[in-house]
Amino acid sequence: MNLLEVKNLRKNYGKLEVLKGIDITVNEGEVVSVIGPSGSGKSTFLRCAAMLEKIDGGSISYNGEYAVKTTEPGYPEYAPADELKKIKSYFSMVFQNFNLFPHYTVLKNITDAPVCVLKQNREDAEKNAFKLLETVGLSGKDKSYPCELSGGQQQRVAIARALAMNPKMIYFDEPTSALDPEITAGVLKILKQLANEKKTMLIVTHEIAFARNISDRVIFMDGGHIIEEGTPEQVIDNPQNERTRQFLKTLNTAD
């Protein structure tokens, strides 16, 4: 069964059509990268899938359970609150600018939601948090506040926070684009590590080399449509579509 199934997803901001019918499936254990030019709707797609934005048409289901579906055109129907709550627990998200809670220590940032939302007991949550901090290479930073950490370290805490919720799937929206190039490596290393552990991930990124290296599948988006989709070899090394080629070429010349 597909972990995520998105069909004919549409999203408008007022008159601006941003997503014009997106179909994506993600299987359990799969790592999918989404690439595309700026303004093509990558973030919007992610935010719709994570239900941070209301959609205008189409359907989204997780694990075969519908979060939202559209039977009557123009009127998408969301699942009742309790079902939605359960569905939301299937995924988590890591943001471009981390969005850590500045008044909480690193440890509290990681353990608060598990304790408050998942009702884990504090000791277990903390034990788990220390393990996660080790995974992201931040052992010993548990008592620090976010403002005392570098951007790369903050992003690694954000990853630990997402992992602590024990989601089936994690969305990443350009997790390294707010970071200086020399410190992106640490974050990418952790993503690679998670990929090796068969975590299901959907990553929006501009790091083409990284996407090729890590992904099972690459999706190229432009103008609110999916233009091309396939293995990294197919999409990145042998793009079939002219727009994909154009996009990859501008990236290469920019580098």
Added chain:
Amino acid sequence: MIRWKNIFKGEKWILFLLLISFIFSFGSVSVSADSDEVFTVGFDAEFPPYGYKDENGEYVGFDLDLAEEVCRRNGWKLVKQPIDWDSKDSELNSGSISCIWNGFTLNGRESLYTWSYPYIDNSQVIIVKNDSDIIKKEDLAGCIVVVQADSSALAAFTGDDASEENRELAASFSQLQQVSDYNNAFMNLETGMVDAVCMDIGVAGYQLEERKGKFRILDDTVSTEQYAIGFKKGNTELRDLVQESLNEMSVDGTFKEIAEKWDLSDALCIEKSIQDGIYPGDSDNESKSKYSMEYILSELSKGLAATLSIFFLTLLFSIPLGLLVTFVRRSRIGLFRWIARIYISIMRGTPLMLQLLVVFFGPYYVFGLRMPASYRFWAVIIGFSLNYAAYFAEIFRAGIESIPKGQYEAGAILGYTNGQFFRKIVLPQMVKRVLPPVTNEIVTLVKDTSLAFVLSYMEIFTIAKQVSAGCASIMPLFVAGIFYYIFNFIIAIIMENIEKKLNYYR
């Protein structure tokens, strides 16, 4: 004979000296008369019939006529100087006026000035609502009676020279309330917040004329107070000269004539005063004790609890109320948002003083409700809390809205409920962000507590004003100022510490 002669011889020098000094003192008076010596009378130009501006724009009145006559007899030039009543003491002390001569009540102020003999007896009357059951003085037992602050009526009940009878009468009241002006007193009476007003008969006549039919005067009067001329403390020389002329005028009937002209002959008491021959206040040596620093501090400390309770109760109520208003202001329902906006706009757009008056008098004038006496205190608290809640609401709203949207999204992804998220993520960060503007409001509140005087609530500033008027010194106001400063200083330190405590993150 020889004996007599000897005595005469011995006293000769003294007689000679007396003669010389007599000639000289006479000389000095006549010399100054020739040089057009000026006698400046300070008076409140709104106090008929003693001194006021007539239809022709002239300053006239009983006291001014008397002064005119005294000047004529001494060869002085009279200058009529209308003064602001609050600065009468500075005027006198600086020498810009020679005396205060203006239906000037001497009782209670004996030690503050050098006085002439009292020349007018003025009584205090009691005014009640027309439909009141109160007929005689005795009926006032258990009632709330209101007087003007620093008035003769107040002195008659609680002053050092209050008669035993008046003290007992005052003790029978459930409360003796002070207000800042007569208009306020009548509003209190009309709304039933008090049962009776006690004031000067002259003023009462005028006030009742203005408010036809609603009130009546009891037949029983309260006490008599006396009017005299006040000179700068210690200026007995000038006083004696003026008094001498007055004595002559009393003997030759001029005094009586002038009194008849102004319809005041019934109240005249100059003859008796001359017989008694006692200058009020001259006997007490400085009588400093009454207005010592200890006295001022002990009086002000009576208002301390009131000021502190206004302050703390206002904070206690206005902060949660402000938070509630913030929620309503940010509600999803448009109507609620508008109600909150209008509320905030009115509270911030009108004077707090007016709001206090509306809260206090509103229940009666709008709904005809008679509120219990304790409502005076609660009206102050309600008025302040409603007003400050509006300011806090806007501060809180700004604090909440300054929290980045990304945090809300992180919260949504992590699955916090709205309540959990507000309590755990928004509120603690908001507190830190709003601390500086909230400190501003708190400091302002400390000073604003003094506005409670419009409802005659006895907090420190109201008392300071009254004590200051009573002892003719700005010292009490100055002490009150120091109190507010220290209070705010402590608050600043506390808030600074809290800010430091919250500085563990950025």
